[in-house]
Amino acid sequence: MAGGVDAKRTVLLTMLVSGALAGLVGMPQLLGSSFSYGLDFTAGLGLTGIGVALLGRNSPVGIALAALLFAFLERSSSSLQFIDVPRQIYVIMQGSIVLSVVVAYEAVRRIGVAQAERAVRLASDGTAA
Amino acid sequence: MTAPAALERPQSTQGRRRRALPGGARGLLLGGLGLLLLLSFVRVVSGADDLTSSGTAGAALRLAVPIGLAGLGGLWAERAGVVNIGLEGMLILGTWFGAYAGYQYGPWAGVAAAVAAGAVGGLLHAVATVSFGVDHVVSGVAINLLGAGAAQYLSTVAYDDGSIPGAGPTQSAIVDPVATVSLPVLSSGPDLLGRLERTGLPVLGDLGGLLRGLTADVSLLTLLAVLLVPLSVGLLWHTAFGLRLRAVGENPVAADSLGVGVYRLKYVAVTVSGALAGLGGAALVIGSIYREGQTAGRGFIGLAAVIFGNWRPGGLAAGAGLFGYADALQLRASGAVRALLLLVALLLVVVAVRQALRRRIPLAAAGLLLAGAFFLWYLVVDEVPNQLVGFTPHLVTLLVLAVASQRLRPPAADGQPYRRGQQS
Numbered sequence: 001m002a003g004g005v006d007a008k009r010t011v012l013l014t015m016l017v018s019g020a021l022a023g024l025v026g027m028p029q030l031l032g033s034s035f036s037y038g039l040d041f042t043a044g045l046g047l048t049g050i051g052v053a054l055l056g057r058n059s060p061v062g063i064a065l066a067a068l069l070f071a072f073l074e075r076s077s078s079s080l081q082f083i084d085v086p087r088q089i090y091v092i093m094q095g096s097i098v099l100s101v102v103v104a105y106e107a108v109r110r111i112g113v114a115q116a117e118r119a120v121r122l123a124s125d126g127t128a129a
Numbered sequence: 130m131t132a133p134a135a136l137e138r139p140q141s142t143q144g145r146r147r148r149a150l151p152g153g154a155r156g157l158l159l160g161g162l163g164l165l166l167l168l169s170f171v172r173v174v175s176g177a178d179d180l181t182s183s184g185t186a187g188a189a190l191r192l193a194v195p196i197g198l199a200g201l202g203g204l205w206a207e208r209a210g211v212v213n214i215g216l217e218g219m220l221i222l223g224t225w226f227g228a229y230a231g232y233q234y235g236p237w238a239g240v241a242a243a244v245a246a247g248a249v250g251g252l253l254h255a256v257a258t259v260s261f262g263v264d265h266v267v268s269g270v271a272i273n274l275l276g277a278g279a280a281q282y283l284s285t286v287a288y289d290d291g292s293i294p295g296a297g298p299t300q301s302a303i304v305d306p307v308a309t310v311s312l313p314v315l316s317s318g319p320d321l322l323g324r325l326e327r328t329g330l331p332v333l334g335d336l337g338g339l340l341r342g343l344t345a346d347v348s349l350l351t352l353l354a355v356l357l358v359p360l361s362v363g364l365l366w367h368t369a370f371g372l373r374l375r376a377v378g379e380n381p382v383a384a385d386s387l388g389v390g391v392y393r394l395k396y397v398a399v400t401v402s403g404a405l406a407g408l409g410g411a412a413l414v415i416g417s418i419y420r421e422g423q424t425a426g427r428g429f430i431g432l433a434a435v436i437f438g439n440w441r442p443g444g445l446a447a448g449a450g451l452f453g454y455a456d457a458l459q460l461r462a463s464g465a466v467r468a469l470l471l472l473v474a475l476l477l478v479v480v481a482v483r484q485a486l487r488r489r490i491p492l493a494a495a496g497l498l499l500a501g502a503f504f505l506w507y508l509v510v511d512e513v514p515n516q517l518v519g520f521t522p523h524l525v526t527l528l529v530l531a532v533a534s535q536r537l538r539p540p541a542a543d544g545q546p547y548r549r550g551q552q553s
Contacts, residue, residue, distance in 0.1 A: 044277075051274055054267045086285035086298075091278025099253075099271035102263045 022046070051098045057105070070094055157443060163479070169335040171472045177465035180472075181335035183326055185457050185465075186342025192460075193453025194354045195220070195424075198409030199431025200438070200445045201361055202247075202402040207440060208365060209398030210378035211258050212544040214269025217428030218276025219250035219403045223410020225280040228419030229287060231304035231411075232296075239304055240350065240411045247407015248400050250276060255399035259392055262546040273428075281421060299421040306416030310352065312344040350412055357405070362442045374398055378540035381547040391547060406431075433523070439537050455521045466513045469521070474503035 025045055030037065052070055056062030077090035172180045179185050199216045206213035226246035231239020250272055257268035281299075288296035295302040311317035322344070325337025365371035374394050376384040381391045406428065413423060430452055437451075438444025458465055481496030 047270065047273060050266070050270045054264070054270065086282055086289070088278060088281035088285055091274055092282055093278075095271050095274030095276075095278055098274065099257060099263075099268065102267045102271070103257060103261045106261050106263050 022049075025049075048094070051094065055098050055101055069097075157447075165336060165339070166332065167472060167475050167479075168339075169332045171468050171475065172335060173331050175465075175468035175471055177468035178329070179458070179461060179465040180468055181338045183323065183338045183342035183345060185454075185461055186339045187345065187347075188342075188457035188461055189450065189454040190343055190347070190351060190355075191453070192456040193449045194351050194412045195409040195427050196431050196434060196452050197446055197449030198354050198357070198412060199406050199428045200434035200449055201357060201431075201442065202251075202405035202409070203432045203435040204361065204438075204440060204442060204445055205365075205398050205405065206251075206254075206402035207435060207543050208375050208378045208540055209395050210381060210540055210542040210545065210547065211254070211395055211399050211402075212265040212269065213251075213254060213399065213402050214266050214432070215250060215254050215272030215276070215428075216269075216402070216406045216431055217424060217426065218269075218273035219247040219254075219406035220410045220413075220424045220428045220431075221276040221280045222246040222250050223407030224414045224419050224424060225283055225301075225410075227407070227411035228301040228304055228414040229283075231415055232293070232302045236305050236307045236415045239415055240307075240408065243407045243411035243414075244404045245407070247410060248404040250407070251400040251403020252396075254403065255396045258546070259395045259399070262548055264546075265544050280419075284419075284421065295418075301414070301419035303418050304415050307349050309346045309348045311346055315340075315344060317345065348416065350415055354408065354412060357408075358442050358446050365442075375540070378542055381542055385549060391549070395547075430523075436537065436539075440539055459521075466517075467507065467510065470503050470507035470510075470513065474500045474507060477503065 048070065052066045053063055055066035055069070056064070073090045073093055077087040080087050080089065168181050172178060199220055202216055202219070203213050223243035223246055227239040227243030229239075230242030253275075254268055254272055257263045257271075258265050284301070285298045287293075288301060289298045291297075293302050312322075315322050320341075322337045322341035326334055326341055328334050328337075363371075365375060373384065373389045374397070376387075376389060377391050377394045377398075385391045409427070409431070410424070413427075431449070434445050434448035434452065437448035438446070455469075458469065477496050477500035481493045481500060484490075484496060485493035
């Protein structure tokens with residue numbers, strides 16, 4: 001209850017909102033193009049969604065951009081077949097993008113921390129001398 | 130006066146931890162016996178002979194193997210403090226390479242290739258999580274994407290030209306099975322267990338059927354997988370290596386301060402984890418084919434089995450067996466599924482009685498109420514939809530988590546990144 005925030009209640013609420021949002025996933029397909037329910041709806045989208053959220057660093061704007069990127073990769077992959085590359089390679093591209101981007105985030109963060117530490121050390125050296 | 134008291138306390142906590150293994154073995158035996166009695170009773174009452182037939186038991190074992198191996202992989206990684214969501218991807222890598230090498234060079238080459246492919250996936254996860262300190266879930270999700278994508282891509286490259294008969298962009302050719310063995314006398318030749326099964330006697334007939342299913346025509350790969358469970362127990366709980374590995378998962382800072390190579394052990398654990406998942410993939414394709422999407426979330430179910438089993442190999446094997454049994458029943462004898470409702474009702478009564486003995490009256494009442502509901506369901510319907518059975522194991526896992534989550538104890542530093550020299 002630190003700071004007056006009810007942790008349990010907040011978790012419950014966020015899970016409800018999260019589930020409600022996820023429940024909307026099939027809507028564009030259902031109300032926009034197929035107009036009837038099929039068992040093949042949202043195949044694997046939930047897991048891809050986790051990847052998208054992570055790629056967007058859990059910020060709403062970033063997630064929108066990441067979703068655009070993933071959708072672009074998937075849709076444009078069919079043009080790869082004109083040059084005799086199997087289009088399935090787009091999944092590999094998605095996976096390597098997520099992996100390399102998070103590794104890059106981490107590397108950048110570490111460099112930032114190291115620089116800040118060096119700055120502090122220099123400053124303290126200056127006062128000591 | 131204070132010194133003996135101070136000495137006593139650590140001893141008593143150690144005693145409580147130590148008790149888990151022998152007590153667990155006895156509990157397992159008693160639980161198994163109770164389950165056998167319940168199963169036998171339900172079979173006799175409902176007349177669903179498939180509930181304990183050797184066919185169902187054999188299928189359950191075969192279906193439990195990939196889940197159990199994925200689970201063992203999860204166990205190794207999590208004991209060293211690395212959450213391995215990427216098991217599914219490693220399993221897929223194992224299926225593809227197992228089927229490809231298995232068709233070209235024979236089933237055991239396929240097994241080796243599957244293990245190697247899974248290990249490469251594990252190594253990738255180790256590089257990302259251990260060396261770069263990336264969030265374990267992120268890396269795992271990426272590896273799942275990579276594994277699925279690589280298998281689809283490689284299938285198109287390798288099989289689409291039609292050079293291998295029977296193979297196409299979404300499936301491979303048939304891989305030869307490995308040899309099978311049976312227990313001499315008991316389940317082959319005179320087939321004593323088979324005879325016992327055919328008598329249809331209560332309890333004895335059920336025991337015969339279940340044991341015969343578990344011992345007749347067992348593929349060597351299945352045998353290997355089953356042996357890996359006690360092997361993991363021995364390695365992780367009875368060697369210095371295992372102690373260090375688990376210490377890394379509990380408190381890496383303390384382990385490092387005592388000279389344990391934290392990074393090295395994490396690398397070893399996660400690579401072994403991937404190799405085990407790859408072996409699970411091999412178990413799916415050897416004697417069968419690689420098909421796109423055939424793993425169907427078994428990697429995640431394996432993780433559920435780890436949690437179900439409280440991060441211990443024995444419990445994990447029980448969880449995998451449960452998933453395999455439900456799968457087998459649904460595949461082979463959907464008619465027997467209705468009898469499961471009765472079994473669930475009886476199990477709930479047992480749970481309720483145990484809770485009542487511990488004076489947890491609300492829980493006991495809830496259990497009894499649920500048992501009544503299931504019994505009513507059993508009486509009312511003639512047939513349970515197959516799809517419902519498909520997620521029975523998941524439901525059971527959720528129930529176990531809800532009821533037992535207070536007593537589940539994951540490794541203390543599970544999922545936390547560790548960097549040398551930083552308190553994290």
